[in-house]
Amino acid sequence: xxxxxxxxxxxxxxxxxxxxxxxxxxxxxxxxxxxxxxxxxxxxxxxxxxxxxxxxxxxxxxxxxxxxxxxxxxxxxxxxxxxxxxxxxxxxxxxxxxxxxxxxxxxxxxxxxxxxxxxxxxxxxxxxxxxxxxxxxxxxxxxxxxxxxxxxxxxxxxxxxxxxxxxxxxxxxxxxxxxxxxxxxxxxxxxxxxxxxxxxxxxxxxxxxxxxxxxxxxxxxxxxxxxxxxxxxxxxxxxxxxxxxxxxxxxxxxxxxxxxxxxxxxxxxxxxxxxxxxxxxxxxxxxxxxxx
Amino acid sequence: xxxxxxxxxxxxxxxxxxxxxxxxxxxxxxxxxxxxxxxxxxxxxxxxxxxxxxxxxxxxxxxxxxxxxxxxxxxxxxxxxxxxxxxxxxxxxxxxxxxxxxxxxxxxxxxxxxxxxxxxxxxxxxxxxxxxxxxxxxx
Numbered sequence: 001x002x003x004x005x006x007x008x009x010x011x012x013x014x015x016x017x018x019x020x021x022x023x024x025x026x027x028x029x030x031x032x033x034x035x036x037x038x039x040x041x042x043x044x045x046x047x048x049x050x051x052x053x054x055x056x057x058x059x060x061x062x063x064x065x066x067x068x069x070x071x072x073x074x075x076x077x078x079x080x081x082x083x084x085x086x087x088x089x090x091x092x093x094x095x096x097x098x099x100x101x102x103x104x105x106x107x108x109x110x111x112x113x114x115x116x117x118x119x120x121x122x123x124x125x126x127x128x129x130x131x132x133x134x135x136x137x138x139x140x141x142x143x144x145x146x147x148x149x150x151x152x153x154x155x156x157x158x159x160x161x162x163x164x165x166x167x168x169x170x171x172x173x174x175x176x177x178x179x180x181x182x183x184x185x186x187x188x189x190x191x192x193x194x195x196x197x198x199x200x201x202x203x204x205x206x207x208x209x210x211x212x213x214x215x216x217x218x219x220x221x222x223x224x225x226x227x228x229x230x231x232x233x234x235x236x237x238x239x240x241x242x243x244x245x246x247x248x249x250x251x252x253x254x255x256x257x258x259x260x261x262x263x264x265x266x267x268x269x270x271x272x273x274x275x276x277x278x279x280x281x282x283x284x285x286x287x288x289x290x291x292x
Numbered sequence: 293x294x295x296x297x298x299x300x301x302x303x304x305x306x307x308x309x310x311x312x313x314x315x316x317x318x319x320x321x322x323x324x325x326x327x328x329x330x331x332x333x334x335x336x337x338x339x340x341x342x343x344x345x346x347x348x349x350x351x352x353x354x355x356x357x358x359x360x361x362x363x364x365x366x367x368x369x370x371x372x373x374x375x376x377x378x379x380x381x382x383x384x385x386x387x388x389x390x391x392x393x394x395x396x397x398x399x400x401x402x403x404x405x406x407x408x409x410x411x412x413x414x415x416x417x418x419x420x421x422x423x424x425x426x427x428x429x430x431x
Contacts, residue, residue: 151371158319191368292361 004196006139006167008058008096008115016056016096018139018169018238019198024274026050026057026267027098027116027141027200027240032074032252033061033082042260043093046243049264053271058096058116059089060240065252066102067122070215074251079106083113090115098141104132111136121145121173121205125156134163143171143202146182146210150191157195170195171240172231173202180212184227189234190287200238201231203266208256219256225266232273235281239270303394304387306427307408307417308334315340315415318347318375325350325374336405338415339378346407346415348378384409385419395424 005019018025030042043059050057063082065075076082086097100118101110107129110117117136121143123129133140140160144153150172157168170192174182184206192199206227209218228239244250244257258266314328314337325337335352358377362369385394385406398406398421408417 149367149371151368154321154371291363 003193004166004168004198006169006198008139010090010096010115012090013094013096013115016058018200020237021278022237023056024232024236024271025238026055027060027238028057028243028263029060030244030250030252031062031242031257032065032250033063033077033085033099034074034251036085036088039085039089040092042243042245043089043095045245045260046263047093047095049267053264053268055267055271058098059086059093060098060118060242061086061089062099062252064102064106067120068252069211069217073216076252079109083109087113100141101129101132104128107132107136111138114138116141116169119143124148124153127159130156130159131163134160134165137165139167139169140165141169141171141200143173144175144188144192146174146176148175150185150188151194153192154195157197168195168197169200169238170197171200171202171238172206173240174206174208176210180209182206182208182210184231186230186234189231189236193235198237199235200240201228201236202240203228203231203270204240204242204253204256204258208253213255217253217255219253221256221258224258224262225269228266228270229273232270233277235277236274239267241266301391301427302387303385303389303391303408303419304417306391306423307387307419308423309417310415313338313418316374317341318378319373321370322372322374322377323370326355334405334418334420336418337374337378338407338418339374340415344415345413346382346384346409348375348380349382349405349407350374350378351403351405354379382407384413386410387416391424391427394419395421395428398424 003020005017008016028046033039063076090097096115098114098116100120116139117133118141119133124145172188177183189199203224207220207223212218242257243260243263245260247257247259250257314332316325316337329337337350339348341347385408404421406419408419410416
């Protein structure tokens with residue numbers, strides 16, 4: 001299986017490559033763009049830790065949270081104001097930026113600003129969304145739907161390829177295990193790698209308890225460290241985490257975002273596990289236990 | 293097994309054209325290949341590359357052995373690329389081969405079908421035992 005490397009390129013930052021044999025890349029930020037100042041502050045804080053640990057990273061925050069359970073929940077700043085803030089974050093911090101988009105008509109504008117575009121898990125098989133993502137020409141961060149099997153993600157990859165884009169990062173963010181509960185099937189990673197595309201672990205949405213609190217989601221973030229280490233040991237090429245400096249007052253995903261005070265220790269361990277996995281691969285080769 | 297060659301009939305005279313054979317690229321999923329075999333009422337699919345060259349075949353017998361051997365869920369198997377399970381470098385015959393020689397070969401191999409390829413290994417048809425027998429009977 002040929003393993004593809006995806007590349008983020010811009011005059012604003014040095015190229016970032018995500019793929020087999022490359023350093024672990026982090027995608028991180030608050031779930032939603034809350035204010036311009038907050039986004040700037042989180043980029044500064046996350047960037048300092050990443051610089052300290054030597055981790056290349058991509059700032060992630062969304063301008064529109066279209067999958068909230070309640071109409072009263074924070075929906076986001078909207079397309080134009082949100083994208084302007086993302087652009088400002090990149091200019092100020094020299095870091096690539098990304099956001100998801102939830103409507104095909106938002107794809108072009110999102111792709112003009114963002115260095116990578118994200119397709120939400122709930123929309124991961126929608127043809128119109130995949131076409132819009134592909135047509136941005138930017139690398140695509142495609143999350144595996146909680147309802148999807150890892151082998152069926154190949155269908156969405158084939159759609160993106162058919163629409164002219166083969167710069168794809170596949171992410172596991174948990175799989176429904178009955179109602180209001182997610183589990184991580186760590187087989188997701190090698191199975192999705194069979195597509196030839198690099199894979200990523202979403203450490204914070206994976207511990208979500210979807211809509212477990214009536215009209216908002218809960219979460220068990222005490223398990224973030226365990227699951228992150230396990231995913232890194234499985235051979236992920238990127239790690240996704242939503243990080244917030246004040247989770248109780250976060251405007252989105254307050255029950256799952258990682259408190260910034262734990263960020264460094266989780267990332268440092270993920271990086272160490274990733275490097276160990278690389279060393280083991282060099283020493284013992286690729287996993288080759290035959291299935292039959 | 294051998295068949296006396298007294299007819300002069302060649303493979304090209306009786307082979308099935310590509311328009312009525314299951315043919316797929318390596319990246320077509322198993323489910324679609326099985327549907328194609330069913331639609332064409334043939335127990336074999338020929339696998340070709342981008343240039344139309346034969347790269348493998350998958351027969352009903354191969355599929356039977358896959359089902360007995362593979363432990364993954366059926367839904368995962370159905371989503372596999374057919375190239376994962378096809379037999380590479382299958383036995384073939386050529387259009388100008390005498391039908392008697394090709395049928396003798398099928399008997400020795402105990403197969404019902406032989407892909408027919410040209411000098412560049414490009415798939416041009418399929419020799420199926422029913423048509424081969426009818427070819428003999430009609431002479």
